[in-house]
Amino acid sequence: MTHSTRQGRRRSPTPDELRAWRGYIETARALDARLTSRLQKESGLSTGDYTVLLALSEADGRRLRSSELADAVGWERSRLSHHLRRMEDRGLVRREECAVDYRGAWVVLTDDGAHAFRSASVPHLRAVRELFVEALDPDQLDQVAALTAALRDRLDASR
Amino acid sequence: MTHSTRQGRRRSPTPDELRAWRGYIETARALDARLTSRLQKESGLSTGDYTVLLALSEADGRRLRSSELADAVGWERSRLSHHLRRMEDRGLVRREECAVDYRGAWVVLTDDGAHAFRSASVPHLRAVRELFVEALDPDQLDQVAALTAALRDRLDASR
DNA sequence: GTCATGTCGTTGACGTGTCAATCATGCGCC
DNA sequence: GGCGCATGATTGACACGTCAACGACATGAC
Secondary structure, eight states, X not given: OOOOOOOOTTSOOOHHHHHHHHHHXXXXXXXXXXXHHHHHXXXXXXXXXXXXXXXXXXXXXXXXXXXXXXXXXXXXXXXXHHHXXXXXXTTSEEEEEOSSOTTOEEEEEOHHHHHHHHHHHHHHHHHHHHHTGGXXXXXXXXXXXXXXXXXXXXXXXXX | OOOOOOOOTTSOOOHHHHHHHHHHHHHHHHHHHHHHHHHHHHHSOOHHHHHHHHHXXXXXXXXXXXXXXXXXXXXXXXXXXXXXXXXXXXXXXXXXXXSSOTTOEEEEEOHHHHHHHHHHHHHHHHHHHHHTGGGSOHHHHHHHHHHHHHHHHHHHHTO
């Protein structure tokens, strides 16, 4: 497929550029929704649950301080706090007092949480492979990596 | 950048493949969040509002049936209904009875809605250009189009 | 010690998204 | 006309995300 000639810097995106943009963002959203739905059906977990459980599984003693966990998954504290409350209600994690700094708290992976993560992991990775990895050829996978790096650079540069 | 050799079909994604996946989905989410935040600050609209207003602006008589609008923006009816209630509360759209089919309803763009859309449009398109179009070179824009088409095909095929 | 200030984490309010249930109307069929 | 079913749209319940405000503790200056 070819592209329109580029316009001046002040112009609005061309129709082709807008199509690329819409395709990009809508496909990502659709993929995300599908993965979320499969994970939910197969394991009763959300992608947020999965992300948190993965980080805790890899942590020393299967526990992290709340702020460490927030950094590990790249979430805001408030978002994490809300999510942990829901996960704690379902018995996936547990909060414990932190004797070193009484402002803080440990987030501990429970046995139920560890089990849920193990059960979810294989079908989830299979879904990632089926819907993303296998949809692209090796060159395209490299292109994705380059593209996302470029987009992320621009995003970071303009923050 | 090079990629690992591909593994058998049953294997989990390789670390490189997982990195590509995470990069893809997280970059898309970050971009989406940034665009949403800019649109909100500059115009007081959400991306959902913008999508709805765009579809209505282009419609004959600046009005669409609820179901036509749902198709135009690719949303579930329920989602659209919730969103329209909030937009109606803010005076951006109005619902009218449909005399042809009393089950249905017209969704009508109000003058306030049209004005909000016009004000939002230029800064929003500028943001898309700055954060997406200009971050990529022309080849990469073509690659995005091809990539998303491949991903979407796979998504549709496995539905 | 105490006061100001910063950090850790939670909470409430609210916008957003999904799912299942519901309600009313249209429509074909007898 | 009346019955059954499909369709248009809304609703309620709940999960999720952001923002701003807050309470509790830590820390350094004095």
